[in-house]
Amino acid sequence: MASSGVWAGKIPLQTAYELEDVDGSGATQRSELERIGYLGETPASHKHNPLAAHFELHIEQGPVLESGARKIGVVHGVQAYKWFVVEVIGRACHTGTTPFSNRADALLAASRMIAESHAIATRHGGLASTGVLTIPTSSFNVVPGKVTFSLDIRSPKDEIVSSMEQEIRSAFQAIASGTGALLKDSTPGMPCEVKISTFTDSPAVNFHQDCIECIDAAAEGAFGSEALSRVQKQMTSGAGHDSAYTSYVCPTAMIFVPCRDGISHNPREYTTPADCAGGAQVLMGSVLRYDRLRAERNV
């Protein structure tokens, strides 16, 4: 998404150029563009190269369309998300010689926080996920003195992400201090310290109503009497996309097609040829309809 970010003026060109390869080779986005002969002279800028509108066709990367036997998703926006790094600091001690009441068990506290963040997200109809958890020094017979984990919270609505964050921050403090939820039936221990730092803050993106209506109409045109059972209206994208950036500077919306088991960014990623064709058909219909709209409005 770095390129669309530059085009939309949301990421400085130099920042994108200097992005380094994760393999540690020192190669940058710029050096690789040069190497493959793609560093052209046309400015990557919506001011120099404007678009009248942007329609993006993508696999869903999730299970919703497939599980509902839908063929097209009309995407109204990209959900908001925030990423945090949570550090829990307790005190390392021997697993055999230290009574529960004398422990400040950083991993036990982190475990409760992860379970609690899931419960809070459930109440809000949002998402909360931890993908990374590390214990700097770990051993079978040492109660961890420090644990660091990631927290990813999402919702189509900014205000829900904000409410979830508030609740999670106060629940994590309570768990760390030993007064929080999930402590029923457990021995209270000594307090841990918790530090929560924000790593990424990506507000919700709402796509353009004109584009959404064009996709709706194109999908109805493509599926006819089956549209009601084959088209999933009002979807929100869970992942980020180029459309999130283009939507800041031109009317934008997205079309989803199903993918097997919701799997993406993986060799097992798969969408049937028929579903790809259905998506392309709706994409073409959407562009033609939007073009007619522009002509009528004489834009």
Place this chain on the structure above:
Amino acid sequence: MASSGVWAGKIPLQTAYELEDVDGSGATQRSELERIGYLGETPASHKHNPLAAHFELHIEQGPVLESGARKIGVVHGVQAYKWFVVEVIGRACHTGTTPFSNRADALLAASRMIAESHAIATRHGGLASTGVLTIPTSSFNVVPGKVTFSLDIRSPKDEIVSSMEQEIRSAFQAIASGTGALLKDSTPGMPCEVKISTFTDSPAVNFHQDCIECIDAAAEGAFGSEALSRVQKQMTSGAGHDSAYTSYVCPTAMIFVPCRDGISHNPREYTTPADCAGGAQVLMGSVLRYDRLRAERNV
């Protein structure tokens, strides 16, 4: 403890000789004994070199004596412990595009298991600890598909370790299948698989009543009228010690002295000179009393 294990006939000599340095240098216990000139000709065997009794003085390695302002602990045995490796297998998926109901979140399940093992140990008055947790491939925006963690459970009584193990195994299965405890207020997901393998099984050790009585009497002799407030009777060692091995072949018991903050195996380990002297005094008194006992019994 390898040497006392050989002496007691519980570890084959060859196994102890071949133990390799954890630094990966290839040095073995035998090569290091040769290098420092300690590979003598006297057999390390209780048959060739019997002891009439074994008294061991040690720092507590825990906070009980210090927090109670006690100076001596009379150790009645070493608690039982079992170590397990727990593998939770779910399905990796995108944190943004996958609804909770479609997830098999291995880390969420592992977190609930860790919290639940603590609750189960609390109910039994035992210990449960996780020191190691690894996620083979982890990323901020990927729900972990696999998590492996250690579980260390302990109690002075073998039957309590056994009951805890049974309860933990069934609770972990229930959590993995999505029907277990701690699921209140959470969205049920798809089932994970859990595999629990036993890594170490160390039964409880009970020290010899004669030795314990000698330590009791020696502590009372050393502390006089203060013995009631200075001597902690009926302690159980949380960690393993040489005495666990010697107790299989001769009357054995242990004496604990306090250590600062319960810290051991660490440069911060500290016991005051006065407490060391108190421990040595009780050790001498115990040996003299036991010797007199042997003489009286004409053993």
